[in-house]
Amino acid sequence: MDKNGKKTKIVKEIKVETRKCVGCGACEIACSAFHAVPKYSSVNTARSRIMVVMDEVRDIFVPIRAGDYTQAECNGRNRYVIDGIEYDECTFCPASCPSRDAFKEPDSGLPLKCDMCESDPPLEEPMCVEACTFDALTYEEREVEVEEETEEVKLEDLEIVFESLRKKYGLKKLKSTFSRLSKG
């Protein structure tokens, strides 16, 4: 609630300044270490939920965070030209999608999604921001008013996994596999 009694929520935002990115990959490394189980026990940037699209010859340095899983590729693609630099299609897209291998668990192929490093106790800022000593990534929290009084449904990690498995294999197959495995 804000002072006017209206319902609010906190929007967490990471500002990305691509001009400041030096391509060191510290964000990817910190992300993969933080999400390792146990925490910090391994490094594998293929498991990272942030990825720097990088090409020094073309001067492309774009950190993107993993967004939602999508079942299907887009209809048509976007190719951006900004200040004379032509970016490849999908450069700015955060989706875990069938058109590319980004943001998928390397072993299972399951989608990865940025969780802003939510943890208990909470971090001051997500790990990727903390690791970026060049301020290409900065963190902000904004309070915004919420119009309707709807409870936000927050999916747990496991639910995200099951949801994507359902989409990939169908509920029937998922159920039968699950019940078979639980018997074993």
Add this chain to the structure above:
Amino acid sequence: MRYAETGFQLEVDLSKGSIEKVETDPGDTALYLGGNGMNAKLLYDRVPPGTDPWSPDNLLIFGNGLLNGTYVPGANRTSVDTIAPLNGLMGHSLMGGFFGAEMKMAGYDRIVIRGEAPDLVYLSIHNDKVEICDARHLRGKGMYDTQRLIKEELNDKRAWVAAIGPAGEHKVIMSSIDCGNSSAARTVGPVMGAKKLKAIAIRGTKDVYLAHPNELWEICSRLRKELDANPNVGDWMAVDEDDSFHHNNFSWGNARVRRKNFWSASIEEKWRNLKYDHMSRQTGCWNCPKACHNVIHWPGRQRFSYKCYGKDTFHMASFQELDFTYEILGVSQDLGLDSYSTPQVMSFALELLENGILSEKDFPEMPADVRGRFYYLLHKIAFRDGIGDVLAHGTSGAAAIIGNGAEEFDHNTVKKFEQLPIKLGKLNPAYFLMIATGEDMAITQIEGSFPQDPITDPELKEEFIRKWTAVPDKKFTEWFRNWEKRDQLSDEAMCAITDWNECMHYLDDSLGICGFVSSFRGQFGGTTGYDIWNMPEIVTHATGMEFDKDRLWECFQRNRTLIRALNIRAGLKRSWERPPEDHWAVRNEEYEQQLLSKYYDFKGWTFDGIPTKETLEKLSLGYVAEDLITKGVLTGNEVTALKDTRAKKEKE
């Protein structure tokens, strides 16, 4: 379970077309760490003396530093090692960037290449899937196209490709191996060419494990912030516009002319504008909080990046200004030529022409202006065309072929390796030792922990000492405190200083830590990122193997001694251990030889610079002692240098 390392190396024989993933012995890691240490062990065990460096029996090894692929900041350097065709000794070059970390995540600590492919190939590695692919369509392609085309072919933008350009394909001695913004520039490129290996593309998606995660993360997070805030680490040349040091003190042309008053405020202003008008951004290496590469986009040229003294070499060799380097450097890199040695070879050739040792007919259709001449020679060398076929042997090699007095103009090499163009007045004993005996060949790969010059102001000196936490032993502090003039330290101090300087480089190279945040940076301001005090706990927490200061120092001694033994077995002689005759104007042969003997003795080596049986055995290198005795290099009864009758005679 192996930590920090994967426990596997990839062994590829290009003659047989065989690929093997071989498990390694963790006992070797405990002894040699990784990087140059493990590479030296493999070269010692597998490349017998007398092997022609050009032959399929030579090895080319891309060896990860032990800490590469972890979150230890600034640990990303891969040691690329071989027996160098340049001089028959171990060729050692370091590549930063991303190749090593990607190799670790693909599941390998190193890649060992043997044999020679029937025709041009590249190696494609994606985790356990390893293929030798046809690369004939890439013949003659530059570095940038090669990297781009292979990534397109593999449909993998995240792959890292280490490649040679046309110069490497033509086995030019000065050719380099490049990957993104990093380069293994010295001595190793021609071997990749001889093996007909155009490139290695690598992509990995496996975990690199850490033994004590919480402890290591805590240390690394703190260290990352410290490195970021510390102005003494990183590469000043990327950010400091005042480059009077190199331009006023180093020699121009063929290491020939000092221009002590070259630098001025107007040059600085002009060059600052040149840089910022054409710089796209600065870039860094894997997990390093410093960004040491300046990316330049020059009109009509492909974007390229440079670091360190590579910024100066072309225009200083040709008596031009920075704009010339910006114009030609990207072209040279695309051809796959090293920017340290190549401009020296070209100015050497032009000097031979000026002096009538070579003639106009050796340079058909060469332009009259010096810039045109540098482009002309660049292409001649890269493709071994005409005189370029001779110059492709490097300064010493070319001088030997040309003869007719050309050897006199080869005045800036040690063991045939082109040195920084430094010509000074009075002998500096520690630098004499480092340049004479350094197995890493280039002074920048040896110096760095002890300051180059004393501080005379007593207050500043004490201030320096207070912050000088890197000092491994208080004797160094006392030497520094009482140090007044550059060349006035005891011989004992000179030997120990050289030893400490070497130690930090050897540890960096085996652990993968970049010298710019470690070994090279202690000499300026004293507060570098890594030292002998904080390295052991980092290695312990990363690997789970217990290391303390003494044990890590012993790893340095072992690696240093093993590489010395390898080079001795390959033919290295005491008489080769000489800085260029004109490196200092005033020389004292007798004193230099006495100092050299003292250093050999300090190291536990014989008068001929060979590690004694006792020294080798003390460092768990008994097998090396046995081998050297079998080969007749040692009898096993040798004494260290100062106990030798020849040293005693020297003294009289």
